[in-house]
Amino acid sequence: MTAGSSSMESVRYWWGIIVAKTMGDEAKIFTLSQVSEHNQAHDCWIVINGKVYDVTKFLEDHPGGDEVLLSSTGKDATDDFEDVGHSESAREMMEQYCVGEIDPTTIPKKTKYTPPKQPRYNQDKTSEFIIKILQFLVPLAILGLAVGIRIYTKSA
Incomplete structure (x- = not known):
């Protein structure tokens, strides 16, 4: 050497x-x-x-x-x-x-197989937003209808 x-x-x-x-x-x-x-x-x-x-x-x-x-x-x-x-x-x-x-x-080095990275699935946020609005508006509409019927029946 x-x-x-x-x-x-x-x-x-x-x-x-x-x-x-x-x-x-x-x-x-x-x-x-x-x-x-x-x-x-x-x-x-x-x-x-x-x-x-x-x-x-x-x-x-x-x-x-x-x-x-x-x-x-x-x-x-x-x-x-x-x-x-x-x-x-x-x-x-x-x-x-x-x-x-x-x-x-x-001897060639062994390489470990790594699968290609998959892109993350971005779920459409619009449907979640619509559901949250409906969860708020539907009970509000039912409450408004109930109040409206009550007022209408009292005045009649």
Whole structure:
């Protein structure tokens, strides 16, 4: 590491050290573009939870069929893997196919979907105003009519 190194180089450098410490000297770090080159039935790699797996030999034995795995090549398949709800024994079985780690700086950031903002519905205030006036005028008209009838009947 030199003094003028970029932050991206720094992340890659430290990530390499962390992986080497946790997985030993045989740990390999792959970029997503390197993994995406292995996308055929005779050479199939996938990425799950930051680890790279060569599942070529497992394609025929996969309970969901080889198409499930082939459709997950060249991308981070963690969400696809977790959505299925694999058993603990399936997770343990995966370790034999692990060939290294993925460089996290090469995986595109996930963006959370936010629906477009809907304009607020402005209710017509005219109808509310008319109702309030009628609530005042109708009883007043009934009272006026009652007073008028009373006065008319008294004078007659």
